[in-house]
Amino acid sequence: MSNEMQEEHHEGEGEGVEESDTKICDLPDEVLQLILSSLSTKDAFRTSILSKRWVGLWKEISKIELEEGGHEKREQFLDFVPRLLQVFDCSNLKKFFLSCEVGEDAPQINQWLHxxxxxTEIEELKLDLKGIEEPLVFPDHLFTCATLTKFQLCMNHIFQIPSPVHFVGLKNLILENIIFPDSSTTQPFFYGCPCLEELALLNCSWVNVKSVWIPSPLLQKLIIQEGARDYYDDDDNTLDDDEDDVGGQISNFCNIVINGNNLKSFSYDGDFKNVYSLYGSALVIDAVVKVQEREWWDEGRYIDVGYSVFSFLKGLSNVEKLHICGVALLAINCTGTLLRHLPLFRKLVELRVGYLASPIELSCEALLIVLRKSPCLQVVDFLGGVSLPKDASLGPLPICFMEHLKKVAIYGLHGYSVEELLAIKFLLREASVLEELNVFSASLPKERVGKRKKGNGGDGDSGGVTIVVEDG
Incomplete structure (x- = not known):
């Protein structure tokens, strides 16, 4: 390229491009505070050494995150937070997150919360408080806060609930490991949350509550998890993980009634230590029902659990996606007469069955009835594998096998069991519109992993089904 052409080329490079000399210090305070709010609180605090202008900027950020980090940093943490509170302007604080060990410092933690x-400003509040030795006292004004939209509380202790409770704007509530004090304060708490759209009750203790009604007309998503035990120790006000369920019986259970006419998503994972009644669930399209089996369960307990599972399923007739574990299906089997009263799942298109490493028999009566009552089913995932005993009788085939079932996935396949192979052969033979079978196995020989086979519809082959074998 000639010198003349090079000059012309360089002259034209900058045309239409306007150089900017804007630096971060030229940005308005409001923008800088948004940037600082995206940093950790300690990093935002450190910017005060940059210049005189930055000294006061961090004091008006809208988010504070305080995390102890570890026992070796506790002394530094306990020194930093009071100094922060002394100089920080809380009038603009919209998001406050605190995660720490409480121990003997409950009075100091109470001061921080207050x-x-x-x-008048707080919108999101997340508290993860561990090692509580005496009750924490939350500020009364928290429970009548009109601006709060998201509240997450995790603590293994009694939740001291003042009166009144009036969360007019609260949409998302997550309660984890807390111990509800009694019926007289727990009931008004849920009455005071009329605008909830998402509710998660994670391993909470209801031993002090006989019954509670949760009226949530706007609730769209509900998650319930229950731990292995639900005992209350009078000496330390914490859940006692060392006691066994005496004599195989559950004491101190709570009747929990949830009314959610707009509920779209529902998930239960636990051992039904409490009795749940779900009303207004006709709009639920995505549901999970998992049961945590206990060693001490006898036949009577399986029947009780079966009734609880049935109670959930009868309210989920319009569900489109359903995940149900094998224990839940076996429990319904134990009830006998309830099987024929399961609802018709007219809209169910995706069914997930079982847990990882927990295979289910294809001949399980409850599973077969669910399949028969799901005429539009298109996808089935066996998460823990599937088998079929040699002499099993499956009765009439589900309609979905002949009209809609397009895809089956089997996880955790061992590949050496005759019962596993019989189940696969049955699915390939009887699911006449099946298009794809995915098999995930960690124990199959490597040369068999990843291979695909497409049948041509001849006798004994897969009838045009694509078979995919993957490692997993």
Whole structure:
């Protein structure tokens, strides 16, 4: 290229491009505070050494995150937070997150909660409090805060609930490991949350509550998890993980009634230590029902659990996606007469069955009835594998096998069991519109992993089904 052409080329490179000399220090305070709010609280605090202008900027950020980090940093943490509270302007604070060990410092933690939580501005509050030795006292103004939209509380202790409770704007509530004090304060708490759209009750203890009604007309998503035990120890006000369920019986159970006419998503994972009644669930399209089996369960307990599972399923007739574990299906089997009263799942298109490493028999009566009552089913995932005993009788085939079932996935296949192979052969033979079978196995020989086979519809082959074998 000639010098003349090079000059012309360089002259034209900058045309239409306007260079900007804007630096971060030229941005308005409001923008800088948004940037600082995206940093960790300690990093935002450190910017005060940059210049005189930055000294006050961090004091008005909208988010504070305080995490102890570890026992070796506790002394530094306990020193930093009070100094922060002394100089920080909480009038603009919209998001406050605190995660720490409480121990013997409950009075100091109480001061932090009262200081940082501004009832006229706070929108999101997340508290993860461990090792509580005496009750924490939450500021009364928190429970009548009109601006709070998201509240997450995790603590293995009694939740001291004042009166009144009036969360007019609260949409997302997550309660984890807390111990509800009694019926007289727990019931008004849920009455005071009329606008909830998402509710998660994770391993909470209801031993002090006989019954509670949760009226949530706007609720769209509900998650319930229950741990292995639900005992209350009077000496330390914490859940006692060392006691066994005496004599195989559950004591101190709570009747929990949930009314959610707009509920779209529902998930239960636990051992039904409490009795749940779900009303207004006709709009649920995505549901999970998992049961945690206990060693001490006898036949009577399986029947009780079966009735609880049935109670959930009868309210989920319009579900489109359903995940149900094998224990839940076996429990319904134990009830006998309830099987024929399961609802018709007219809209169910995707069914997930079982847990990882927990295979289910294809001849399980409850599973077969669910399949027969799901005429539009298109996808089935066996998450823990599937088998078929040699002399099993499956009765009439589900309609979906002949009209809609297009895809089956089997996880955790061993590949050496005759019962596993019989189940696969049955699916390939009887699911006449099946298009794809995915098999995930960690124990199959490597040369068999990843291979695909497409049948041509001849006798004994897969009838045009694509078979995919993957490692997993």
């Amino acid at each position: 200081g940082f939580i501004n009832p």
